[in-house]
Amino acid sequence: MEYPFQNIENRWRKYWEREKLFYVNMEDTRPKFYLLSMFPYPSGELHMGHISNYSIADAVARFKMMKGFKVLQPMGYDAFGMPAENFAIKHNSHPKITTYQNIEKTRKLFKSIGFGYDWDREIATCDEEYYHWNQWIFLKMYAQNLIYKKSSFVNWCPKCETVLANEQAENGICWRCESKVVQKEIEQWFVKITNYAEELLDHSKFDNWPERVITMQKNWIGKSIGTDINFPLENMNEKIPVFTTRPDTIFGCTYMVLAAEHPLIKKLKKDSPNKKEIDKFVEKIINEDKIVRTSEETEKVGIFTGSYAINPVNGEKIPIWIGNYVVMEYGSGAVMCVPAHDQRDFEFAKKYNLPVRIVIQNLEKSLTLKNMQSAYVDDGIMTNSQQFDDMKSEKAIEKISEWMENKKNGKRSVKYRLKDWGISRQRYWGTPIPIVYCEKCGIVPIPEEQLPVTLPENVQIGRSKQNPLLAVEEFVNTTCPKCGNAAKRETDTMDTFFDSSWYYARFCDPKNDKMPFDKKIAAHWLPVDQYIGGIEHACMHLLYARFFHKFLRDIGLFNSDEPFTNLLTQGMVTKDGAKMSKSKGNVVEPKYIIDRYGSDTVRGFMLFSSPPEKDVEWNDEGVKGAFRFLNRVWNLVQKKKDFLLNSPKIYDENAEISPELKKLRYSTHYTIKKVTADTEKTMQFNTAIAAIMEHLNNVSAYKINEKMPKTERAIYRESIEIFPKLLAPFAPHLAEELWEMLGHKPSILESGWISFNEKFLVKNEITYVIQINGKLRSKIIVDKNTSKDEIEKLTFDDPKVQKYSAGKSIKKIIIVPKKLVNVVVK
Template identity: 55%
Template structure:
């Protein structure tokens, strides 16, 4: 019997697939299209099996959809700019470009060994000039539309990475890349105006029926829509006002102080001369605090009185203005009207600094004594101490008070978002240069399309210094103005890598196009992506930015769709020893090692069998060993009969006994189940369990049947269809079986099998026997047996008769083909 040697089989079929170009996708086809996309990797090192899970899931979908008759676009590439590659290159004392392309070659070879069915002719890397030229083109188009702008602002600064971070890249006050505490820095930075699209990004989430609810919720929370009022508080003694946004205008009569974020530019304007020195000490102290933890309810409230007062616009009362550590500049206007009676953090602050607390919403069921308040009253109630609004409910008062503020011209209705504009400037080398020049005569000028790309110079010292390495390269910096031809200096910052990945799914459609980023008619055919697969950690950053850029391109008329991904699947992580795999923990499992030991088909199948693919799973050496044994048993079963059935037809199958009927039924039940598992939510682990059950039935049949009595047409059908439903999971093994059956086609080009409804019909069913509600036995009966026949068989069953002998049968309840309950006394 032919031995199962994975290494030989897998190399052989990978070579055939490549030579015959079976995975190259025609741009148009009579078949319906299906765009199957996995999130592309950062090539900052080699892959481990945790990365591979993503690609295997995508490959199952691609192979299955091809067999279902779709023209499948399944491309791959590399998110090749950015900090991971640059930091690794610095550590290894090698140029980022050399390091990146070395890793790209390694990753490409690793993926090919796994047998992933990518169209390699569409491969892209975001760090190549023919790609980042169009990333720069996108920036220019955004700039022309007023969606790219530069401003000086307090930004998140990572001292370790020596670069600016977007809010989304700060997790619990730390850099998401290296874990260093993030500090603040004031810099001139480039931004994309994503806030112009906040409402659409929020509302259109409802259209994304194929997205997980938790991802949509994360995006909703990040966008953070709030409705309320903007109110102006005049500053006593200065010709200026402080604008605040509040969702609780019903509490305005209770405002007894104002609080401003330490990062706000207003602080320098408002502080009185005699307090400046003391203020500096306070700001220095606050700057050392975690900016996100300091806003929590539990954190110690710290403040500094600026020596100024504001005027409460509805009471005319003077109220002190403080800098407070629990206010973040990023949210609202960076200033709040503080209502200590009805906000816990304001309450804690007022208690600490002896500021009056004024009740303006009372509890109708238990009136509140302000003198005895131990915490803020934050529920709804009845308005008190609120002028003309006394006596009405606080909920009703909100709209009425906004009307009042608008009539008095001291406030207006407003919608605010937690979302802030997308900060894209990075003071690092390995990224797409921002295509802007600065001319004394013309000001800020975007580089025109015909002069793109602005090339990233190769011979640059790229160690992080806190300023862009490009700012030290005079040859790069000195240029001519595209408008007037006079001397100009280039922008030295590079773009955030999330800009590169915000449009890559479009470039796969026309990866080699030289005169434009993509052909509109082609992307309108292929997009939106039918199935997108990747980690949930990208729910806020990459997915939100991609949606934004797609909407911008739609509004500019380049694409007909305004959402990039119709269906989204977020896979779980693979852990080892209770930890997420990482080189630093030394718990990485190499796919190369697993392929060397067990073969790619075993690795693929085990990764999918470990757990439901959306769940995290713990790697087990015993688990992959078990899956390898299953594939070997399957192989041995097939090859024990393969020579006998090679030239047999499965056109006409006669079933001679129950064993043969059961085997054929199990085959068609398995086709039905595995089809439904793949179609109905990526239930790959249960699909593989179904293959294992089918193989057990196969073994059972072979063990109970003499060689001379084997039903060869049935076995031909079984092996042929088994190879077909196995092929997405273990494609190399399936291809070998298909070939050895005498087929001259490739299994990857075959149709997915249909199940025979008639084969699913059963002759017998198992009926559970209960006596007084307790299970006492079971019997097999003809599926068409009537109740009297079932009762007769049941009463004659020895286990049952022993329980009813000598007792009175009160009644018998029969649920056809399922249950017989005998009530006795």
């Protein structure tokens, strides 16, 4: 018979809610533990990925509660953004209606699973009470000069007259109308995250972050140390700054390449005879996919501008080209080209017959223009470089930089691959940017007291081609906060990453209507002790949130440097080797599985099938296995309940007991140790659950009878009493039920975690593995105190050893204490 999971789960969910077990009380003086899972986009359905993610978090939360912490586990919704807007268009409705409907559904599903959230703290980023503070933070950043406007390129569909996200413009084709996407230059708002680049590179304040996330962030920020050098233009009173990490090669610079987006091109082409070709070329390059364009394998192409620059170190006239392999986003959008010592420049120079000059020789001095098949990019000895000849190139980097600085023609500098963060979106469903444009006063930020700038509801979604806000006259037309004259509102809304960059702080004080959160309350809860979410957020979300934290610290709202002390990146749920998605038709509905087997089974399966940071492959049969396990535990307790309740709880630890009983007690204490360590240290719930299963097998194998002496009854009782305790993080409803069946008062979460006795884990006998030439041939069991000499003697007494060493000479014998013996024979 199946255990009555439905009754059990309903009953305990109601109990937890009634007793407010997961609602945090600020008066509670126990140490805090803030556990946060990345909040979901409310699509109206939870998929298995969510269940997996939140089951991991809930297990940690419950474990920490039992360990005596005051656990804060909140939940909310990342509700703004393109998918929500598109969902509404598809259903011919309004995002506000559909989003709140979907939130309702999502909340219901969460509640049906019994996750331990403090629902009083629920937030949705599309609530006015939330995005009010996005605007407030925006203004604070604006006041600190961290926000500015600049023109940049966006994907633009000429037919739909709308800006497209990268995913809507795959392969340069509009997802709706299949027109060719072009790059359009528009003015957008940017956040100077680069001001914090150096501090973001400092990962030393984390307790436990996956090394790979740290590496990815470091590479994403991409610090490089080099020199800015100015190249004067011939016949023009203008200079082109270039950034180079190899100033030592500057005497070998024979031409220069600008990015197609470089602002100087407009000036240069004026006097050029081939103006039309340049325009055509630039347009073509700008509209190419950047990943493809800058790929090493893509053929380097360029066009001569007709203008020349002067190499400041030797006065040489060098041609200025425009090329596809230079991007505007990095450095200054211009590079000095040294074909002999940079592979990209080398290929470009070969193609267009530009001069190549060797200025760094290898140690053998064997480089010649004729034998060069590729650029020589290593260090070496300077040559063709006037006063720097024969110097080591590493030293020349220093000397030439110094020389340029003295001549006021350059400066040592540090550049980052990290770009400033473009937060403008030409879309409706997001936080309005609190700015007005006044003819008299220019760009005017809305005063704090006048916040929030409410997102108007009266819009036609999906009808108008451009940003729907442009058509809402009562929104756009306003008065200037400075001079009171008529003015226009900004119609761009914010990137949703802005919303999710500080939500962890709002959860600490979600109802505050004076501030985004109270300083003292935030200081109490932050940083988040454990953050859990997908690896896909390694660079963007996690860097943005770290940046926000540092900014809010700098304006005095936080007293910590980092938002998340520990990070766990969990894997996704796959089926048939692929991520579950509707288009692939491999979605498993959580609701169906929960109705059939219960939430404890689904949690158990998710946690058992693989370690948390790995993907979980969904398997219908595997779920049945988890269900079977919980049934076996329930049946065991159900059957033995009366026997156990009539057995003593404590026993004499020193009493002589049978080897079988000793084994059972060993299993009990070993399992507690294993589950505790796996849960606490590495969150390896898969091995923790495996250990509980193993213990169940051990207990089931132990035969009992009514006449068993007291000590034996007590040890047997102990072996069963640990099940509800150890299962409480993974199968919380069943655990509560079993705890009560065994005569305890609920809730088990308030009963404390369980400890083991190291005394019962001591083994007196040790099994040594005997290897001959590294191959397992025999085993010997010896007392734990046996000396090395004795072990060696026992090894040679072993018939197997004699068999395999017969007629051979013993070369060596290696004894690894408490493990093995390896005999090398020949």
